Amino acid sequence: MSSSVKSKKAEWLTTLPSLVWLLLFFAVPALIVLAFTFHAHTPNGGVGEWSLSTWRDLVDPDYPAIVWKTIRISFEVTFWCILLSLPCAYAIARLPKRWRALVAGAIMMPFWTSFVVRVFAWKTLLHPDGWLQACYLTWLRVSEWVFDWLPSFLQKFFVFIGFASQDRVDPMLSTVLDSEAAVILVSVYTFLPFAIMPMYTAAEKFDFSLLEAARDLGAKNFYAFRKIFIPGIRQGIISAVLMVFIPTIGSYVIPQMLGGTECILIGNKIFMRAMQNRNIPHASALATLMAISVLLPLGCAMWWKKRQELRDRKRLDVRTAQLMTGGAE
Amino acid sequence: MKRSYFSAVILALVLAFLYVPIILVVVYGFIPNGISMSFFDANGDFIGFTGKWYSMIFAGDRRIEALLESFWLSLTIAGLATVISCVLGTTAALALHKWKGRLQSIHHALVYTPLIMPDILIGISLLMLFVACCVDCGFWTILIAHVTFCVSYVVMTILARLQDFDDRIIEASYDLGAGVWYTFFHVQLPILMPGIIAGGLLAFTLSIDDVVITTFVNGAGTNTFPTYVSSMTKHSRNLPAVFALSTLMLLFTCVLMGLSKLISRGGHTKIKGNK
Numbered sequence: 158m159s160s161s162v163k164s165k166k167a168e169w170l171t172t173l174p175s176l177v178w179l180l181l182f183f184a185v186p187a188l189i190v191l192a193f194t195f196h197a198h199t200p201n202g203g204v205g206e207w208s209l210s211t212w213r214d215l216v217d218p219d220y221p222a223i224v225w226k227t228i229r230i231s232f233e234v235t236f237w238c239i240l241l242s243l244p245c246a247y248a249i250a251r252l253p254k255r256w257r258a259l260v261a262g263a264i265m266m267p268f269w270t271s272f273v274v275r276v277f278a279w280k281t282l283l284h285p286d287g288w289l290q291a292c293y294l295t296w297l298r299v300s301e302w303v304f305d306w307l308p309s310f311l312q313k314f315f316v317f318i319g320f321a322s323q324d325r326v327d328p329m330l331s332t333v334l335d336s337e338a339a340v341i342l343v344s345v346y347t348f349l350p351f352a353i354m355p356m357y358t359a360a361e362k363f364d365f366s367l368l369e370a371a372r373d374l375g376a377k378n379f380y381a382f383r384k385i386f387i388p389g390i391r392q393g394i395i396s397a398v399l400m401v402f403i404p405t406i407g408s409y410v411i412p413q414m415l416g417g418t419e420c421i422l423i424g425n426k427i428f429m430r431a432m433q434n435r436n437i438p439h440a441s442a443l444a445t446l447m448a449i450s451v452l453l454p455l456g457c458a459m460w461w462k463k464r465q466e467l468r469d470r471k472r473l474d475v476r477t478a479q480l481m482t483g484g485a486e
Numbered sequence: 487m488k489r490s491y492f493s494a495v496i497l498a499l500v501l502a503f504l505y506v507p508i509i510l511v512v513v514y515g516f517i518p519n520g521i522s523m524s525f526f527d528a529n530g531d532f533i534g535f536t537g538k539w540y541s542m543i544f545a546g547d548r549r550i551e552a553l554l555e556s557f558w559l560s561l562t563i564a565g566l567a568t569v570i571s572c573v574l575g576t577t578a579a580l581a582l583h584k585w586k587g588r589l590q591s592i593h594h595a596l597v598y599t600p601l602i603m604p605d606i607l608i609g610i611s612l613l614m615l616f617v618a619c620c621v622d623c624g625f626w627t628i629l630i631a632h633v634t635f636c637v638s639y640v641v642m643t644i645l646a647r648l649q650d651f652d653d654r655i656i657e658a659s660y661d662l663g664a665g666v667w668y669t670f671f672h673v674q675l676p677i678l679m680p681g682i683i684a685g686g687l688l689a690f691t692l693s694i695d696d697v698v699i700t701t702f703v704n705g706a707g708t709n710t711f712p713t714y715v716s717s718m719t720k721h722s723r724n725l726p727a728v729f730a731l732s733t734l735m736l737l738f739t740c741v742l743m744g745l746s747k748l749i750s751r752g753g754h755t756k757i758k759g760n761k
Binding site: 178281349350 | 492573589630691701702715740
């Protein structure tokens with residue numbers, strides 16, 4: 158009895174420092190944000206009486222559009238990151254062991270320079286006088302030419318993923334800087350290593366002789382890659398998606414520096430409301446919306462993972478049962 | 487065979503893509519004209535490289551005084567945040583590893599959630615806390631914010647380390663007559679040290695690089711290196727100094743990482759030896 162009391166005391170003592178810190182500076186602030194959303198704002202930048210006016214203001218057609226745009230851009234960034242990091246993870250995992258650590262280190266190395274400095278370097282690169290502008294103009298010409306014969310649904314798809322604009326653009330007036338494309342490009346650049354790393358960790362544990370077996374059985378390279386390698390590193394892909402999607406939803410520095418007025422996301426709106434207009438209830442409400450748009454996909458991912466695990470276990474049980482009965486006979 | 491060739495090409499392209507801005511950063515540190523940010527004068531003639539930004543940094547020139555000051559502030563905050571979050575992170579990881587009750591599941595949720603929240607939400611919620619408590623933002627609020635988002639990363643790093651930890655070592659220590667504190671400081675802590683160092687390095691890099699959370703809680707006049715740089719990008723004639731300083735930081739971290747690799751390798755063999 159006394160030892161269990163002692164153990165309880167020891168547990169509390171070791172838990173308390175971090176628990177109190179996080180309660181005080183993480184949980185309580187979150188509750189304050191939630192509480193502020195049910196207040197009206199006062200003209201001098203304070204928080205007024207309890208009311209629902211903030212939530213009513215959010216119906217303003219501006220906000221749903223911004224939320225949707227943020228989510229769409231996050232999906233696009235995630236898509237490109239995953240698409241690029243799949244072959245990368247595969248290639249690194251197939252390297253000889255000594256090279257693997259080196260290449261993985263080389264992928265993380267850009268992160269030892271300040272994030273702001275890197276984004277600013279991109280900004281100078283994308284500047285109208287920069288050489289990327291020239292590439293962009295060529296791309297515009299190519300896309301214009303392609304659009305002349307592309308079937309209309311493909312064109313709609315291109316417009317949807319943001320690779321082409323609805324209207325023909327005047328090449329002389331448009332720049333890469335201050336556009337959605339710039340934000341997506343630099344976001345992909347920023348989050349790509351975070352996608353490669355978990356996938357590479359998963360791919361390293363992957364048994365590559367499975368791929369050879371598939372090939373021996375007649376599978377084409379790409380088919381084997383798609384049907385065996387990708388499911389094999391599923392866990393890595395899920396964490397990569399989360400590692401990219403969540404920070405993109407919350408990103409605000411990149412759209413602020415590169416998006417101009419073309420690409421205002423929830424993050425920017427929160428910053429404007431909190432720091433510039435001093436409308437604290439509005440900022441809180443937007444923050445709550447952002448938290449929801451992070452937690453929803455996360456909840457889905459968790460649910461899916463759990464279901465998958467359950468299924469795997471069930472399959473295993475059935476298998477064991479079969480084996481057992483087979484053994485009994 | 488064809489497949490791996492294709493993926494290797496993609497890997498090479500991705501690596502090139504990742505290094506484009508880094509090369510720019512290094513090159514921009516030698517730009518002679520800080521106003522137009524170019525190597526060419528008004529006539530389009532090449533005016534050459536300069537090392538003057540480096541000498542300005544080493545001489546502590548008056549024109550970039552504020553930049554250097556913000557840099558030292560960043561280092562101070564990152565250092566303090568690392569120490570505090572390492573202490574909090576170690577106790578938290580030990581508690582999470584040792585006990586598995588209801589208290590720990592709440593604790594785990596509290597440690598884990600900051601990891602999945604975008605930075606901006608942590609920033610804004612801390613701002614709201616400081617607004618609600620009428621605290622003036624400054625050095626201490628930045629430090630609190632940095633510790634808050636670093637702790638979780640430190641805990642996760644140490645927990646990963648604890649998974650390979652053989653708990654029988656602790657029992658052996660008790661059996662040999664050592665007390666709780668003696669065991670902690672002479673057995674558990676030395677074994678955990680590589681994990682704590684790795685977590686600390688992570689905390690330091692996160693803290694020194696953070697711009698989003700800091701912009702919310704820094705108040706007027708207190709600027710860390712990243713926030714100062716982002717205000718400088720709008721109007722400044724000393725921008726190449728930023729790039730020169732970044733290049734120096736990059737060199738410094740390269741050396742540091744090399745050293746830490748050596749240390750962690752040493753720690754690893756030591757543990758294997760102990761087993």
